[in-house]
Amino acid sequence: MDRRESRVESLVIDPDFWRNRRVFLTGHTGFKGAWMTLLLRSLGAQVSGFALPPENEKDLFNVAGVQSDVEHQIGDVRDLPLLRDSLRMAKPEIVIHMAAQSLVRLSYDEPVETYATNVMGTVHLLEAARSVPEVRAIVVVTSDKCYENTGTLRGYNETDAMGGYDPYSSSKGCAEIVTAAYQRSFFHDGSSALVASARAGNVIGGGDWARDRLVPDIMRSFMAGQVVRIRNPDAVRPWQHVMDPVIGYLTLAQRLVQGGRQFAEGWNFGPHEDSEVPVSTLVRQLAAHWGADARWDLDKGDNPHEAAYLKLDCSKARARLEWSPVIEFDRALQLSSEWYRAFHEHADMRALTLRQINETIGGR
Ligand SMILES: NC(=O)c1ccc[n+]([C@@H]2O[C@H](COP(=O)([O-])OP(=O)(O)OC[C@H]3O[C@@H](n4cnc5c(N)ncnc54)[C@H](O)[C@@H]3O)[C@@H](O)[C@H]2O)c1
Structure with missing residues (x-):
């Protein structure tokens, strides 16, 4: 058995657990959200989505027809009454909160909107969930940037201090602090939902068209037949396929429902060294x-x-959630390149994306 197969064996998401499970997902029109929706549907879950409209017609949400997989609601997480009504209607068992203003550079231009969405949006989500008795588990997705960057070369672990230099990063640190306070104040007794947070770094994969990100920039140049100029070729970075943290978030939600309060805390989901x-x-x-x-x-x-x-130091998720990345570096590049090449050639992007998901979760 090669290394990749042995990692696939370590997947813990259980289709029997997810079949017909009611899930409320914020941010389902975004890059990670569209992958998450397709993965949940592949597992047989019932998904309600709450987000702003997709930003452009090339987004994965549009090109893979994700709207047909989800009870699709356009809404703003800054609108507490609307979010509360939507959660009450959906009556989910599991809530995954991914909606965010997700770009560092934009956060310098729009700091107020960034804090309003990322901090108050998280307050609203947790506040709304308090009024829905069906909710059993909540996963709040933040970022590796929630940690105070001290310049250390060691991996950050879940007990390191929250911080963040720019508005985006600090908004994610704030979202963590909000989540911990809500967990201690309102979700602590035996009958309440369990709340955890998930911290991952930048990801790659098909359907990302963000400006100023390396892989989308390279892919755009390859598609246009242009020479791509690579600055900082010696800079070392961690590269992770979008499906790995998405599988991590589901593993965490599953553990919360099955294993209880011991999992109601913060978790890192980074790539292998x-x-x-x-x-x-x-x-x-x-x-x-x-x-x-x-x-x-x-x-x-x-x-x-x-x-x-x-x-990120991900030893806690490895040991206690039994989660580890299943997509190795070269495979992540192969999946990404294949996706953009297929898009360029006007292939059936829904079929291709679902095939990539099914190959990753082992044809379950
Ligand atoms: N993509 C990455 O590399 C990365 C890395 C670390 C953390 N994250 C986090 O993961 C989550 C998903 O990221 P992504 O890359 O899919 O981002 P994205 O920008 O592609 O999608 C963001 C989603 O949030 C929704 N949204 C934004 N503002 C909203 C508002 N006011 N009300 C309702 N919905 C709103 C958008 O409609 C979209 O569905 C975010 O919380 C992001 O901060 C992403």
Whole structure:
């Protein structure tokens, strides 16, 4: 058995658990949310989604027809009465909160909106969930950026201090503090829902069109037949496929329902150490998957120094949730390249995305 197969064996999400399970997902029109919705539907769950409209027609939500998989509601998490009504109507057992203003750069231009959505949106979600007795488990998705970046090279673990330099990062630190306070104040007795938070870093995968992100930028250039200029080729970063943290969030929700209060805390979901590689390796391997028409240029010039990235110590999730990443680095690149190539060639993106999901969860 090769290494990838042995990791697939370690998946703990159980289709019997998820079949017909009622799930309320905020942010289902976004990049991770659309992957999460398709994964939940593949497992047979009943999904209600609450989010703003998808931003552009190339979004995974649109190109894979995700609206047909979900009780789809357009709504703003800053609107507490609407969110509460929506949760009461849906009567979910599990709530996964992913809606957020998710971009660091935009948070400098729109700090008020970023805090309103990411902090008060989380308050509203938890407040609304208090009034829905069917809810048994809540997973609040924040970010690795919730930690105070001290510049250390060791991995951050779940007991490290919250912080955040820019408005986005600090809004995620605030969302963590809000979640912990609600957990202690309102979700602590035996009959209340169990609340946990999930911290993951940047992810790659089909359907991400965000500006200023390396893989979407490379893919756009390959599709346009242009040479992509790679700055900071020696910078080492962790690379993780979007399905890995998404599977982690579901593993956590399942553990909360099955295993109880011991899981009602914060959890890191990062990649394996061998997925930390230089940008130059990433572009070479992506190009090999893309094909002969991929062209790039490494700019070894005087590039500005970049801050050390936040590395997550995920030993807690490995030991206690029995979660570990199932998609290795090269496989993550292959899945990403295949997705954008198929999009470029006008393939059936729903079929392709569902195939990638089913291959990953072992054809369950
Ligand atoms: N993509 C990453 O690399 C990454 C890394 C770490 C953490 N995260 C976190 O994971 C979650 C999902 O990220 P993503 O990449 O899918 O983001 P995304 O920007 O693609 O999607 C965000 C989703 O939130 C919704 N949303 C935004 N503002 C809203 C509002 N005011 N009311 C209701 N819905 C609103 C959008 O409609 C969309 O559905 C976010 O909480 C993000 O901060 C993402």
